[in-house]
Amino acid sequence: METIVAVKDLTQKIGRKTVLDGLTLEVRAGECLGIFGMKGSGKTALLHILAGIDRFTSGKVEVAGIDIRRTEKFKIYLGLVTQERSLFQDLNAAENLDFIAALKNAGRDNIDRLIERLELGEVLNQPVGHMEAGPYQRLALACALLNNPRLLIADELIGAIDLYSRRIILRELETFLAGGGTCIWALSNAEFMRHVHRVGWLEKGKITFYPPAEALTRWNARLQSPAGQGGDGDA
Numbered sequence: 001m002e003t004i005v006a007v008k009d010l011t012q013k014i015g016r017k018t019v020l021d022g023l024t025l026e027v028r029a030g031e032c033l034g035i036f037g038m039k040g041s042g043k044t045a046l047l048h049i050l051a052g053i054d055r056f057t058s059g060k061v062e063v064a065g066i067d068i069r070r071t072e073k074f075k076i077y078l079g080l081v082t083q084e085r086s087l088f089q090d091l092n093a094a095e096n097l098d099f100i101a102a103l104k105n106a107g108r109d110n111i112d113r114l115i116e117r118l119e120l121g122e123v124l125n126q127p128v129g130h131m132e133a134g135p136y137q138r139l140a141l142a143c144a145l146l147n148n149p150r151l152l153i154a155d156e157l158i159g160a161i162d163l164y165s166r167r168i169i170l171r172e173l174e175t176f177l178a179g180g181g182t183c184i185w186a187l188s189n190a191e192f193m194r195h196v197h198r199v200g201w202l203e204k205g206k207i208t209f210y211p212p213a214e215a216l217t218r219w220n221a222r223l224q225s226p227a228g229q230g231g232d233g234d235a
C-alpha cells in the first residue's frame with residue numbers, strides 16, 4: 001500500500017520545551033493510526049504539523065509524497081476535524097456545508113451524499129453554535145470529507161458524544177478506510193484504541209507503536225499501578 005504520511009526525525013520546540021523529540025513514522029493508505037497520550041503529550045502539536053497549521057523546528061514531513069515545507073498543495077488531499085469547534089458558529093449546518101463545499105470545490109452530489117450518510121437531514125437548519133456535541137461532530141466530519149480527502153486528520157473524533165452519533169461516525173470512518181482513505185486520529189480515551197489499526201503512544205516527546213490490544217493492556221496496567229492515574233480510560 002502507498003505511503004501517505006512519512007515523518008522523519010520530527011522535532012517541535014515550543015518555547016524552551018521539546019514537545020516532539022525526533023519522531024519518525026509512516027502511515028499507509030487504508031490505515032488508521034491512533035495517536036494516544038496524556039494531556040499535553042503533544043497529540044495536537046503533531047496533528048497541527050501534519051495539517052500544515054503549525055511550522056516545526058526540524059525534520060521532514062511528507063503527505064501524499066509532497067514535502068510539506070516546499071508547497072501547500074498537499075492540503076487539497078486533507079480533511080481536518082479539530083479538537084475545538086471550528087466550523088462557522090453563526091451559520092447553520094446547511095450553510096456550513098455549502099460554504100465549505102465551495103471552498104473545497106466540492107459538488108452538490110457530495111454534499112447530499114454526506115448529509116445522507118452522516119444523517120444530518122434533521123439538523124440542517126440548526127445554528128452550529130447551538131448544536132449538540134454528537135450532531136456537531138457528524139457535521140464536522142461531513143465538512144472534512146467534502147473534498148474526498150486522502151488523509152483525514154481528526155483530533156478527538158468521538159469523545160463525549162451520544163452513542164448514536166458515535167456509531168454513525170465510526171461507520172463512516174470504516175467506509176472511508178475501506179475506500180483507501182488514511183486516518184490519523186488523536187485519542188485521549190484508551191477505550192477508542194479498538195477502533196484503530198495501530199497506536200502511536202506519545203510520551204516525553206517520543207512515539208512508540210503498539211497493536212491496539214497491547215496498548216490497551218499497557219494502559220490498564222498503568223492505571224492499576226500505585227502511580228496510576230485516571231480510572232475511566234481517559235489519559
Ligand SMILES: Nc1ncnc2c1ncn2[C@@H]1O[C@H](COP(=O)(O)OP(=O)(O)OP(=O)(O)O)[C@@H](O)[C@H]1O
Binds near residue numbers: 038042044046188
Ligand atoms: N502556544 C503554546 N505555548 C506554549 N506551550 C504550548 C503551546 N501550545 C502547546 N503548548 C505545550 O505543548 C505541549 C503539547 O500540547 P498539545 O496540545 O499538543 O498536547 P495534547 O496531547 O494535544 O493535549 P490534550 O490531550 O490536552 O489535547 C503541552 O505541554 C502544551 O503546554
